[in-house]
Amino acid sequence: MSTSPRGSGRRPAPVPRIRLVDVAREAGLSKTTVSAALNGTGRLSDAVRLHAQETARRLGYRPNATARLLRAGHARLIGYAVREYVATPWSYMESPYYAQVTSATAQTALTHGYALVLLPTHSARDEWADLPLDAAVVADPETDDPLVEDFLAARIPIVSDRRVEGVPGAHWVDIDHEAAVRGVLDHLEAGGARRIGLVAALSTSLFYVRALEAYHAWCAERGMRPLVDLTRMPGNHETRGAIDRLLDLPDPPDALFVLSEASPPLILETVRRHGLRLPDDLLLVCVSEDPTAAQTDPPVTTLSLCPVEIATVGVELLIEALESGDRTSTGRIVETRLEVRGTSRRG
Amino acid sequence: MSTSPRGSGRRPAPVPRIRLVDVAREAGLSKTTVSAALNGTGRLSDAVRLHAQETARRLGYRPNATARLLRAGHARLIGYAVREYVATPWSYMESPYYAQVTSATAQTALTHGYALVLLPTHSARDEWADLPLDAAVVADPETDDPLVEDFLAARIPIVSDRRVEGVPGAHWVDIDHEAAVRGVLDHLEAGGARRIGLVAALSTSLFYVRALEAYHAWCAERGMRPLVDLTRMPGNHETRGAIDRLLDLPDPPDALFVLSEASPPLILETVRRHGLRLPDDLLLVCVSEDPTAAQTDPPVTTLSLCPVEIATVGVELLIEALESGDRTSTGRIVETRLEVRGTSRRG
DNA sequence: TTGAAAGCGGTACCAG
DNA sequence: CTGGTACCGCTTTCAA
Numbered sequence: 001m002s003t004s005p006r007g008s009g010r011r012p013a014p015v016p017r018i019r020l021v022d023v024a025r026e027a028g029l030s031k032t033t034v035s036a037a038l039n040g041t042g043r044l045s046d047a048v049r050l051h052a053q054e055t056a057r058r059l060g061y062r063p064n065a066t067a068r069l070l071r072a073g074h075a076r077l078i079g080y081a082v083r084e085y086v087a088t089p090w091s092y093m094e095s096p097y098y099a100q101v102t103s104a105t106a107q108t109a110l111t112h113g114y115a116l117v118l119l120p121t122h123s124a125r126d127e128w129a130d131l132p133l134d135a136a137v138v139a140d141p142e143t144d145d146p147l148v149e150d151f152l153a154a155r156i157p158i159v160s161d162r163r164v165e166g167v168p169g170a171h172w173v174d175i176d177h178e179a180a181v182r183g184v185l186d187h188l189e190a191g192g193a194r195r196i197g198l199v200a201a202l203s204t205s206l207f208y209v210r211a212l213e214a215y216h217a218w219c220a221e222r223g224m225r226p227l228v229d230l231t232r233m234p235g236n237h238e239t240r241g242a243i244d245r246l247l248d249l250p251d252p253p254d255a256l257f258v259l260s261e262a263s264p265p266l267i268l269e270t271v272r273r274h275g276l277r278l279p280d281d282l283l284l285v286c287v288s289e290d291p292t293a294a295q296t297d298p299p300v301t302t303l304s305l306c307p308v309e310i311a312t313v314g315v316e317l318l319i320e321a322l323e324s325g326d327r328t329s330t331g332r333i334v335e336t337r338l339e340v341r342g343t344s345r346r347g
Numbered sequence: 348m349s350t351s352p353r354g355s356g357r358r359p360a361p362v363p364r365i366r367l368v369d370v371a372r373e374a375g376l377s378k379t380t381v382s383a384a385l386n387g388t389g390r391l392s393d394a395v396r397l398h399a400q401e402t403a404r405r406l407g408y409r410p411n412a413t414a415r416l417l418r419a420g421h422a423r424l425i426g427y428a429v430r431e432y433v434a435t436p437w438s439y440m441e442s443p444y445y446a447q448v449t450s451a452t453a454q455t456a457l458t459h460g461y462a463l464v465l466l467p468t469h470s471a472r473d474e475w476a477d478l479p480l481d482a483a484v485v486a487d488p489e490t491d492d493p494l495v496e497d498f499l500a501a502r503i504p505i506v507s508d509r510r511v512e513g514v515p516g517a518h519w520v521d522i523d524h525e526a527a528v529r530g531v532l533d534h535l536e537a538g539g540a541r542r543i544g545l546v547a548a549l550s551t552s553l554f555y556v557r558a559l560e561a562y563h564a565w566c567a568e569r570g571m572r573p574l575v576d577l578t579r580m581p582g583n584h585e586t587r588g589a590i591d592r593l594l595d596l597p598d599p600p601d602a603l604f605v606l607s608e609a610s611p612p613l614i615l616e617t618v619r620r621h622g623l624r625l626p627d628d629l630l631l632v633c634v635s636e637d638p639t640a641a642q643t644d645p646p647v648t649t650l651s652l653c654p655v656e657i658a659t660v661g662v663e664l665l666i667e668a669l670e671s672g673d674r675t676s677t678g679r680i681v682e683t684r685l686e687v688r689g690t691s692r693r694g
Numbered sequence: 695t696t697g698a699a700a701g702c703g704g705t706a707c708c709a710g
Numbered sequence: 711c712t713g714g715t716a717c718c719g720c721t722t723t724c725a726a
Contacts, residue, residue, distance in 0.1 A: 017502060019719060030697045035721060042722090045695065062501040065479035066416045067719035070702050075413060076477065077464070089457075090450030094638075099446060103437030106465045110436075115478055117424070118453045118463045130423065131462055132412035132479075154409045155364060236642055263639045265612035273644075291441075292610045295583055297620075366703060377713045382705060389706090390711060414703035417718050 018061045027055040038063070075132035078109050078318070079156075081119035081147060084140040084205060087233075089121040095261060096289040097307050098139070104311035105137055112319045125150050135159075135322050137314060140205065159318040161310055162206060163331060171321055172331040173314040175305060177210035178217075180336040181257075184285050184303050185218045188255040191283050191344055195227060197246045197253030199239060201260040202230040207305075211259055227253055234260045240270045247274045247282075255283035255344075262286070264293035264300040268343075284343040298342025309334045365408045374402035385410070422479035425456050425665070426503075428466035428494060429486040431552060434580075436468040442608060443636040444654050445486070451658035452484055459666045472497050482506075482669050484661060487552065506665040508657055509553065510678060518668055519678040520661040522652060524557035525564075527683040531632050531650050532565050535602040538630050538691055542574060544593045544600030546586060548607040549577040554652075558606055574600055581607045587617045594621045594629075602630035602691075609633070611640035611647040615690075631690040645689025656681045 024034045029052055036042030037052030044052075055061075069075045080102070085092040092098040106116045119128055119136075138160045141148050151158045152169050159171040188196050198215050200208045212228070219226040229246050231238035239262035246253055258267060264286055268278070276282045278298055285301045286293065293300040313332050321330060371381045376399055383389030384399030385408075391399075402408075416422045427449070432439040439445040453463045466475055466483075485507045488495050498505045499516050506518040535543050545562050547555045559575070566573040576593050578585035586609035593600055605614060611633055615625070623629045625645055632648045633640065640647040660679050668677060 020721095021719080031720080032697055032699095032722080033695090036696090039721085043695065048695080060500060060502075063476075064417075064719050065477050066413060066422060067702090068477060068721080069413045069479065070411075070417050070704090070719080071721050073702070075479075090454050093440065093446040093450040094443060096441060099440040103440040106467070107437050110467050110474070115475070116465045118465065120453070120457050127457075128462070129410070130412050130415060132416065132422075153407065155407075236639060240642075263612065263642075265610065265616065266639055266642055269612065269644065292583060292613055295587075295610075295613055297616065367705095368703080378704075379706080379713055379715090380711090383712090386705085392711065395711080411703050414718090415705080417703080417720090418705050420718070 018059045020061070020063070023052070023056045023059055023061045026059060027052050069132060074134050076114045077131065077133050078114045078116055078315075079119050079128055079131065079133040079136035079151075080105055080116045080139075081123055081136070082121055082139040083145060083147065084142055085121070090118075092121070092139075096291070097261065097305065100289055100307035101139055101311045104308040105315055108312045108315035109319075112315070114319065123147060129154075135318050137311075137318065157318060157321050157327065159314040161314065165329065165331075167329055168327040169321075170329050171314070171317045172329070173310050173317065173334055174331070175310070175334050175336050177207060178214040180303060180305075180338075181211045181214035182218055183336070183338055184257055185215065187301075187338060187340065188257065188283050188285060188344060189222075191255070191279070191346055193253075193255030193283050195224070195251070195253045196255040196257055197227040197229070199229050199231065199242045199246065199256065199258045199260055201234040201238070202232050203234070208259060215257075231260050234262075236262045236266050240266065243267065243270050244274075247271070247276070253282075256285070258284070258286040261288060264288055264290055264302070265296050268296050268300065278343045279346050283346075285338075294339075294341065301341045301344035302339045304337040304339060306334055306337055365406045367408070367410070370399070370403045370406055370408045373406060374399050416479060421481050423461045424464055424478065424480050425461045425662075426466050426475055426478065426480040426483035426498075427452055427463045427486075428470060428483065429468055430492060430494065431487040431489055432468070437465075439468070439486075443638070444608065444652065447636055447654035448486055448658045451655040452662055455659045455662035456666075459662070461666065470494060476501075482665050484658075484665065504665060504668050504674065506661040508661065512676065512678075514676055515674040516668075517676050518661070518664045519676070520657050520664065520681055521678070522657070522681050522683050524554060525561040527650060527652075527685075528558045528561035529565055530683070530685055531604055532562065534648075534685060534687065535604065535630050535632060535691065536569075538602070538626070538693055540600075540602035540630050542571070542598070542600045543602045543604055544574040544576070546576050546578065546589045546593065546603065546605045546607055548581040548585070549579050550581070555606065562604075578607055581609075583609045583613050587613065590614065590617050591621075594618070594623070600629075603632070605631070605633040608635060611635055611637055611649070612643050615643050615647065625690045626693050630693075632685075641686075641688065648688045648691035649686045651684045651686060653681055653684055 020031050020034055024031045034052045037044055037049040038056055082092040082098055109116050117131055133156055136151050136156055136158045138148055138158050141160045141162055157169040161173055163172050163174040164170050216226055229242040231242045239260045267286060278284055288302045289304060293302045313334055317330050367378050367381055371378045381399045384391055384396040385403055429439040429445055456463050464478055480503055483498050483503055483505045485495055485505050488507045488509055504516045508520050510519050510521040511517050563573055576589040578589045586607045614633060625631055635649045636651060636654060640649045660681055664677050
């Protein structure tokens with residue numbers, strides 16, 4: 001009989017969970033009527049509606065989400081993966097930058113009625129193939145990222161923070177790296193810097209690559225000798241080593257532009273060990289989203305890559321495409337923001 | 348006809364997505380056979396299997412995740428919400444503590460084949476009722492948290508980091524607050540502290556409440572005069588104000604135990620503005636998961652609340668319960684860890 | 695105003 | 711070795 005406990009499953013299955021039919025039977029109504037009563041649809045008499053609702057409540061009925069989704073044809077779920085940032089599969093969360101990207105992504109998705117599913121950094125197809133994703137956000141994809149290609153092949157629209165033109169279903173947000181770097185260098189130059197040292201991570205990350213190019217171009221235009229120290233990885237420890245090397249040079253820089261994400265107060269401490277005062281002896285600008293930058297003495301000037309804007313714009317682009325069903329690629333450039341504070345402002 | 352494009356949906360619906368039947372028809376086979384071929388189940392001839400697979404590949408077939416889930420009866424999805432930490436709905440991500448809880452939760456879930464869905468801090472039932480959650484992790488629930496009650500009513504097992512005994516479907520991990528606080532105080536006393544000042548946030552959070560109780564009890568046992576400064580909220584700014592007040596006292600403490608999460612290098616800077624050297628003039632222990640604590644000079648002694656262990660144990664408890672179908676409450680106490688570093692070690 | 699029945703897209707029995 | 715068919719739980723015509 002169809003009323004027998006379903007699924008001769010391997011479990012004891014204490015209470016086989018109340019289904020719509022169970023409520024219907026108990027209430028002496030049909031599935032249809034109960035469904036309509038519970039969803040506020042259809043035209044039912046108040047008495048019947050109330051009776052159905054009451055019965056459902058009494059039995060502790062909860063609709064099966066999966067069944068609804070199957071019917072609805074979408075899950076209102078968006079996948080979220082951070083690529084390339086790969087100390088460990090989830091370490092990106094401890095970076096202020098990604099913390100902001102992640103929370104803003106979740107927030108924006110939510111306001112549009114979508115929930116975010118966290119995907120691991122190294123996710124193969126089978127990690128998400130069983131998830132009913134409507135769309136995906138891929139932060140910092142690699143070039144020809146297989147994850148991206150899989151999503152696209154599955155006709156799951158994506159958004160990434162890397163400009164990609166003309167790929168159907170692929171949307172993007174990006175920043176103008178060159179303008180950002182030049183903005184900082186111009187600012188330092190205006191503050192009196194004659195020799196600007198750059199600390200970056202030796203990474204395939206497009207951000208570093210493009211920023212370095214912009215730096216070299218900017219220096220060349222002025223006949224300024226470039227002065228770069230590349231760490232092998234981002235992070236506090238390596239960054240401090242790089243700063244030490246630069247400041248120990250016989251001809252040390254009078255300004256520092258630190259691209260590799262490091263803790264602002266720690267950078268301050270590192271500089272001070274060399275007996276330098278900021279901003280008098282050295283101008284300093286860091287790329288950082290760490291709010292402590294504003295709380296040190298003096299506060300640290302930072303270049304913000306605007307993770308919140310990137311995430312917000314990206315998700316909106318994505319959802320717009322999703323809900324219009326339009327797979328033509330869209331994209332936007334987001335502005336970076338130079339927060340001028342004490343370490344780069346003299347007098 | 349059943350072959351007509353489904354769903355006279357309001358969208359243009361460019362390519363109505365390939366279904367299993369489409370592949371079957373194209374391959375001249377039945378749904379069953381194609382399904383078996385693709386899933387590696389059943390006993391099929393190699394020729395047929397290959398043909399089915401090839402056809403599926405050629406048409407770009409992707410199984411519908413929702414339909415599979417409906418059949419499977421579970422979604423392998425775990426909801427994740429952080430409560431009570433409520434500057435803004437997602438701000439917890441910027442705290443090192445929660446960053447670690449979150450990533451460890453995701454990691455552990457993943458290794459057991461579950462994905463994590465981010466739920467907003469203030470989520471009402473309708474925010475997740477349509478999500479096919481198998482279980483949920485609720486970090487820092489409030490007392491009688493409605494979210495918890497909703498999950499339980501929906502027969503969705505949960506785990507939280509608050510001890511709760513005997514509630515079916517509710518599992519927990521917790522730390523021994525009293526032992527943790529006493530451990531720190533004993534350590535400071537052994538280092539020569541005669542008067543230990545405490546900085547905590549005025550919060551309903553159980554952690555602060557229990558820690559304060561333990562502190563007062565410990566002081567009473569020794570006839571030591573308690574010295575507490577409560578900030579209204581956790582965070583760097585308020586914490587520094589509290590430290591300033593304590594150190595400006597006519598009879599200032601010779602040791603500080605900072606419970607309210609604040610950036611270790613910033614705390615160091617604050618103390619130094621009072622002309623104090625660490626650890627000679629002042630011993631310092633902070634509750635913090637911030638890795639920069641180990642990188643300052645001197646490095647800062649911290650009490651770690653072990654977010655990674657809490658998350659790992661919690662998720663394992665949860666999944667064990669989930670997969671055994673056993674709703675009897677389980678729980679575990681996790682040890683905290685005192686990382687003794689330069690600011691509390693003299694000589 | 696109510697209910698029967700047809701799907702949503704797969705999977706897994708069995709019978710052939 | 712293969713395919714018909716029931717079914718997962720719900721929503722939505724459509725007919726009564």
